[in-house]
Amino acid sequence: MSEIPPPSSTPPAAAAASAPPPARSVDDIKGDPLVASTVSRLGDAVTGAKEQVGEITLVVERDRIVEVCRAFKDDGFVYLVDLCGVDYSKFPNHAGPRFGVAYTLYSFQKNARVRLRVWTPEGEPVPSVTSVWKTANWHERETWDMFGITFSGHPNLERILMWDGFNGHPLRKDFPIRGIDTGARIYPEVFPEGGGPKAGSTGKDVKDVNVYKSEWKRYGTWPAAQIGGGAKPAAPAAAKPAPKPVAAAAPAAAAAVAEPAEDAEEEAE
């Protein structure tokens, strides 16, 4: 590695002339005194490096993340600050696997942080680092809950913030911010597919950036209620006569008409 920097350090210097922050080459970042000794021991497990706002990000081969984390822990990065997933599927000009998992490590002796990143396509598990840090347990559960990224070797990979049976992984970019049926899977006998309670429904036609058109079309309107309440056309008919104090019998008659209809509907279900 020591022989590589001289040739590669010239192009970044030229690039630095145009861009205000001097960008370092991948090998320069790998050779940073903060990470150099660890990276040199790991060989080719570290496949890339990036530096921004003074933070070093090392891209690590997915299957060797446990080994890399253990090596960093041995070198003083004893504190796993944070572990989180990012769905890059809608990131401009992104090519490669869909998800990134970012591990932020901190060393008390060096008083510095290092970020590790692994890339993983949908459905491929990332090795769990719970054996290295106990704190990774909940972070990985949250990442699984929010993105559906599985962690192999995790002691209890279950949902942590959403409930069991929740329909989908909310922080994925294709999960709309509102208007999706989120829990029908728990009560399939009560709610038909797409007819369950909807996240964030206000009844208004909102144009949120995260509501994708096909989803909105599918889930945008409430279906005829299955439990309680009347069918849609019956409701205004029953409500209109109600304010009139004169015809007290009229609403009762309307309700009487409406009720059998409801019952019939429920029975039909």
Place this chain on the structure above:
Amino acid sequence: MFDVHEMEVNFGPQHPSTHGVLRVLLKIDGERIIEAKPIIGYLHRGTEKLFEAMAYPQCIPHTDRMDYVAAATNNLGFVETVEKLLGATKLIPRRAQLMRVMLSELQRISSHLLWLATHAIDIGAMTPFFYTFREREQILDLFESYCGARLTLNCMRIGGMPDDLPHGWLDDLEAFTAKFDPAMDEYESLLTNNRIWKKRTVGIGVLSPQDAIDWGITGPPLRGSGVEWDLRRAQPYECYPELAFDIPIGKNGDTYDRYLVRMAEMRQSNSILKQCIPLVKQTPAGDIKAKISKVVRPPEGEAYHSIESPKGEIGYYIVSDGKTQNAYRCHVRPPSFVNLQALPAMCKGHLVSDLVALIGTIDIVLGEVDR
């Protein structure tokens, strides 16, 4: 002589001592806890998803709602992360920096006062509640006169502060800081040498420094275990480098030490406030905003930044795509969430009544745990 009867009970989510909607599934043998499993998510509001759907300045009020008893530090963490991504950290005027520090330290005191009141009530000491809320009200009044809100402050902006300090605010603050140290003596006279308090807290939930780091614990629980680490000192932000303060640490890592650490921290915060007042008076009035674009569109990339909140390290990890005014991804590293994870290890072998003390000593806010 007796049979061993293991039993599973639910502690919460409506139990008043869980400080919100925490549910702990307990496996107990009589009163002794064999196993505990925290179940969270009852207050999940999808804050991180919402961050992706709104412009950066619009996110600030949402950060209030995470740790709703310490909104100012949540605001500070978020705006500093965006400023870091924008490269504007150095541009913040000195007056704005000092105001941020003052609001954060006031928030630290008010959060610790709330913790002290509820922690003491959980354990059975009713009286401190009435004393701590007396001072907490004064802090909330100071917040109200600054930004109009008492809890959800929304009191910081990307690049500075929303408004200058109102007339007479510094005098009110000065009066408060003068009264606060005697008030601290009052609280301590109620608890610190109280025999019952010590019986309930000494030796409960001992956390070794290695375990604390392995669990990722930060803030007063980490310092209570004897690790002298505070982000205000380790990775200073705003104008903390020029302010003198001590980092109180504990010896044994038990509930009593964590209590002592927080009590000492409040005194330190008060001393920081006292130092800030003359410094603010030297700065020109109205110089509270950096000259940066009102349209916040950071360059493509990512940044992690964290500050010392009353509960521990609150960090924000923002990924920007460089094209929109929304964060592509904004992850919050909440101290309560991470600290709570150590609860099962801490309460193993203790009594159910100690669990109440332990939940109090971790100082969780469920709004932040569940986000």
